[in-house]
Amino acid sequence: MFDPKALMRAKAGESIPLERSSRRVFLRDIASLAIAAAPLPSYAQHGTSGLVTPPVRLDDTRLVDQAGTERLLNSLLLGGVTALQTIYTGCSSVCPLQGALFSAVQERLPQIRGRYPVRLLSIGIDPLSDSPSALHAWLKRFQAGPAWTAATPTLRDIDGMRMALAGSRLPLGNIADHATQIYCFDANARLRWRSADLPRADEICNALSALGRA
Template sequence: MFDQEVRTRPDFLTIAKSHRWTRRALLRDIALATLAAASSPLYAQHGDLGIVNPPARLDDFSLVDQQGTKRTLNDFLQQGVTALQTIYTGCGSVCPLQGALFSAIQDRIPQTGSRHPIRLLSIGIDPLSDSPSALRDWLTRFNAGSAWNAATPSLKDVDRMRLQLSGSTLPLGNIADHSTQIYCFDANQMLRYRSADLPSVDEICDVIGKLGRL
C-alpha cells in the first residue's frame, strides 16, 4: 500500500532556494542538510521497519502536553493522521535534526492532499526534564503551528511507550541513543508505519499523505 522506497534527499542548495532567507529558515535548512548527509546510523534497537502489518493499537498512555494539560495518547491520535517522533528537550545531537525534520514536514502538509487533518506529535522521553515549559520552548524553537503538539508520559510509562512504538523487545539502552524513527498513525489511531532512523521529508510526507487519503 505504501511506497517504501526512500527518495533521494535534496542537497542544501535545493532546500535553501525553496525557503525564504529568514534566520529561522536558514538554521532549519542547515539542519536538514546535515540530516541529508547523515548515513542514518541505528540510534536504537527497534523492530521491523516500514508498513506495520497488522496495524497496531498502542495502550492509551496518559500524557501532559506543552500547556500542562493532562491528555491521553488517543486524544492526540483521534484528531487525524499523526506523525509521531520521540525527543528530549535537553538533547543537543540528533533532536535538533528531528525538530528541523518536523518543521519541514509541517510546511508540506497542505500539499499532501489528505482528506483528514494531519498532526505532528513530539513525545518527550525524559519526564524529569521535559516539563510543559520545556516542551513549549521546543515547539517555539522550530516554529511549530497549531497542528504540532508535544507531550510527555509519566516516568513509569515512558519506557513501555517507547517499546510499543518501536516494536522491539530489546532493552532501550541510554536515552542519548534513543530512536530517531517517525511513527505514522492512521485516522483510526492505528500505528501503520515505522520509518528507519532519520528518514527523509519526502518519505514521511508520502506516507502521511497516503494514510490521509484512506
C-alpha cells in the first residue's frame, strides 16, 4: 500500500551525486531511475514511465499563471530543466500529496548543480476552477518559492496537453482520476522522462540533476 510519508523520505542533508556532463551519463542515470522505481498503485490512466525516446515537444499552449499573466508553455520551459505535475486546486485526495512532493523537491533545489536553472511547474487541469487566485492560494499553501510556478491552459487545450504528457492515445477519465506522474523537461522544452505515479522526491531531484548535466 502507498505510504504518503514516503514522499518525505529524502533527508534534507542528502547530496545529489555530481558527474561529468554527457548524454551517456544522462541516459545511464535516467535508466537507473526507471529500474529502481518501486511499483505504486495506479491512480490514473496514463502511458509509460521512464525515459522518453525520442524526446517529445508539446504544442506551445497558452496558459494563465497564478499572477493572471498569459504565458506560452515554451516560455515556462525553455532555458531551464523543469519538473511538471498536473493538479487541480479543488482536489482533496492526491493533489495535496503532489503539493507536498514538490515542496520536498523545492527544499532540495539548492543541492542540484547543473548548467541550467531548475524549475517546478504545476499545471491546473480544471480551467473552470483553477483561476489565478486559486493557483496563487494553492502555491501559498505549500510555501512555493520563485522557482515554482502554477498555470492553467484553456478548456480547449487541457485534454490534448494531458494526453501528450502521458504519451497515451486512450481517452482520458475525469479530472478526479488524473495522473500523478511527474514529467521532466530539458532546457530545450522537450519531455525527457516520466515518473511512475507518486514518485519519491529523490527520484525527481536525480532526474533534474541528470537533465541539468546533459
